Amino acid sequence: MFQNLSQRLTTVFDKLRGRGLLSEDDVNSALREIRIALLEADVSLPVVKDFVEQVRIRALGQEVIRSISPGQMVIKIVHDHLIDLLGTDEVELNLATTPPANILMVGLQGSGKTTTSGKIAKHIRGRLKKRVLLVSLDIYRPAAQHQLEVLAKALDIESLDIIPGEKPLQIIDRAKMRARQGSFDVVIYDTAGRLHIDDTLMDEIKAIQAATNPIETLLVADAMTGQDAVRIAEGFKAVIALTGLVLTRIDGDSRGGAALSMRAVTGCPIKFLGVGEKIDHLEVFYPQRLADRILDMGDIVSLVERASDIVVQEDAEKLAKKMQKGQFDLDDMASHIQQMLKMGGLSTLMGFLPGMGKIKDQIADSGIDDKMIRRQLGIIYSMTQQERKNVQILNASRRRRIAKGSGVEVSDVNRLLKQHQQMQLMMKKMGKLEQKGIKGMLPSALGNLFGR
Numbered sequence: 001m002f003q004n005l006s007q008r009l010t011t012v013f014d015k016l017r018g019r020g021l022l023s024e025d026d027v028n029s030a031l032r033e034i035r036i037a038l039l040e041a042d043v044s045l046p047v048v049k050d051f052v053e054q055v056r057i058r059a060l061g062q063e064v065i066r067s068i069s070p071g072q073m074v075i076k077i078v079h080d081h082l083i084d085l086l087g088t089d090e091v092e093l094n095l096a097t098t099p100p101a102n103i104l105m106v107g108l109q110g111s112g113k114t115t116t117s118g119k120i121a122k123h124i125r126g127r128l129k130k131r132v133l134l135v136s137l138d139i140y141r142p143a144a145q146h147q148l149e150v151l152a153k154a155l156d157i158e159s160l161d162i163i164p165g166e167k168p169l170q171i172i173d174r175a176k177m178r179a180r181q182g183s184f185d186v187v188i189y190d191t192a193g194r195l196h197i198d199d200t201l202m203d204e205i206k207a208i209q210a211a212t213n214p215i216e217t218l219l220v221a222d223a224m225t226g227q228d229a230v231r232i233a234e235g236f237k238a239v240i241a242l243t244g245l246v247l248t249r250i251d252g253d254s255r256g257g258a259a260l261s262m263r264a265v266t267g268c269p270i271k272f273l274g275v276g277e278k279i280d281h282l283e284v285f286y287p288q289r290l291a292d293r294i295l296d297m298g299d300i301v302s303l304v305e306r307a308s309d310i311v312v313q314e315d316a317e318k319l320a321k322k323m324q325k326g327q328f329d330l331d332d333m334a335s336h337i338q339q340m341l342k343m344g345g346l347s348t349l350m351g352f353l354p355g356m357g358k359i360k361d362q363i364a365d366s367g368i369d370d371k372m373i374r375r376q377l378g379i380i381y382s383m384t385q386q387e388r389k390n391v392q393i394l395n396a397s398r399r400r401r402i403a404k405g406s407g408v409e410v411s412d413v414n415r416l417l418k419q420h421q422q423m424q425l426m427m428k429k430m431g432k433l434e435q436k437g438i439k440g441m442l443p444s445a446l447g448n449l450f451g452r
């Protein structure tokens with residue numbers, strides 16, 4: 001479904017790929033093409049505008065990493081923003097409540113509610129190992145309740161008996177009783193299709209939501225309807241609380257705009273994708289995977305990630321130099337600690353200091369671990385900017401406040417300050433000695449710094 005968009009973007013990026021330096025014009029013309037590609041994919045205009053602007057800001061403000069080309073950097077930025085747009089983390093179905101967890105399916109007629117109810121029931125039973133009861137509240141189309149019953153039978157999942165003439169609220173009462181008796185973990189309520197502008201039916205769904213008190217209210221929307229799907233989601237959201245979205249017919253030849261705009265416009269996470277008519281055609285929504293599918297640039301993305309790691313290393317080297325000059329405050333100490341954590345801990349940083357290699361083992365033996373280092377970071381972050389720049393002002397009451405703020409004892413704060421002081425002193429001394437050509441003191445001295 002994202003083929004066209006994918007192709008368009010690939011073409012834009014192919015032009016950037018091999019290039020050396022990129023001018024602002026290069027970036028702008030690439031962004032113009034990305035904009036057109038997104039609009040042609042039927043992504044909503046405000047979303048496109050915002051997307052392009054964000055990428056522009058980052059692309060132009062980006063420090064270019066030596067080992068990669070600016071073009072590659074832009075590709076990585078677009079990829080990252082695509083994930084942002086789709087939602088940065090996958091949002092699992094929430095079933096964390098006293099059983100039964102009720103799931104309410106809402107949406108337009110024909111959007112795929114009944115089919116998706118069956119698919120989700122199967123997903124919950126298979127993957128999450130829970131017992132599911134299927135209930136149809138669609139009393140308006142004669143065949144609707146039977147459609148769900150047939151589906152349930154085929155899946156060997158229980159559905160609530162059909163009693164002709166019952167109203168939704170009566171059915172709900174019965175469903176609750178059955179769920180209790182049968183100790184069901186999850187009840188999925190399928191509902192009749194409705195338009196968000198149909199007041200009578202929207203009042204009904206409000207009453208249904210109140211009566212079922214669902215932990216998940218999922219709007220099922222047809223991705224093929226493009227921007228209409230997004231407008232419908234907004235319309236529903238204005239009337240009832242939605243917890244998530246299911247986009248169906250992702251397998252169709254729509255242009256993908258709905259999938260791309262949905263999250264940004266509604267603020268609601270996409271939880272599942274319907275990718276076909278068969279009962280197994282349901283995918284848990286992973287933003288990263290979809291971004292990868294759209295932007296088939298995995299090689300570049302990982303290349304840039306590796307190169308960024310190298311930058312982290314270069315920063316660490318700079319910091320090590322600063323340390324040797326003895327000119328570093330608590331902010332420097334904090335970024336120093338962060339660098340270490342980013343790079344895989346204390347021992348990696350030691351590797352950048354001359355002669356440090358030897359005492360790596362000593363450090364490992366002394367029981368200094370990254371957890372302890374993180375605690376030190378916590379202490380520093382509980383200080384004000386002023387305090388970090390100027391440790392002298394840290395009197396007893398300030399130290400108490402900082403200890404409280406970072407959940408440690410005052411003695412821990414004192415120890416950190418002492419370490420910092422020692423570090424500063426020793427660094428200064430070491431710098432001088434190194435200038436005179438005396439080496440080898442720094443490592444052994446540093447070894448004690450993070451000690452308890």
Ligand SMILES: Nc1nc2c(ncn2[C@@H]2O[C@H](COP(=O)(O)OP(=O)(O)O)[C@@H](O)[C@H]2O)c(=O)[nH]1
Nearest residue numbers: 109110111112113114115248249274275276277
């Ligand atoms: N291709 C495709 N068809 C789907 C998908 N989900 C549902 N359908 C089909 O859409 C039609 C309407 O689905 P249904 O569940 O009855 O919609 P409801 O009116 O919202 O309950 C059926 O023919 C389904 O097989 C999907 O993800 N892909």
Ligand SMILES: [Mg+2]
Nearest residue numbers: 113114138144
């Ligand atoms: Mg239905």
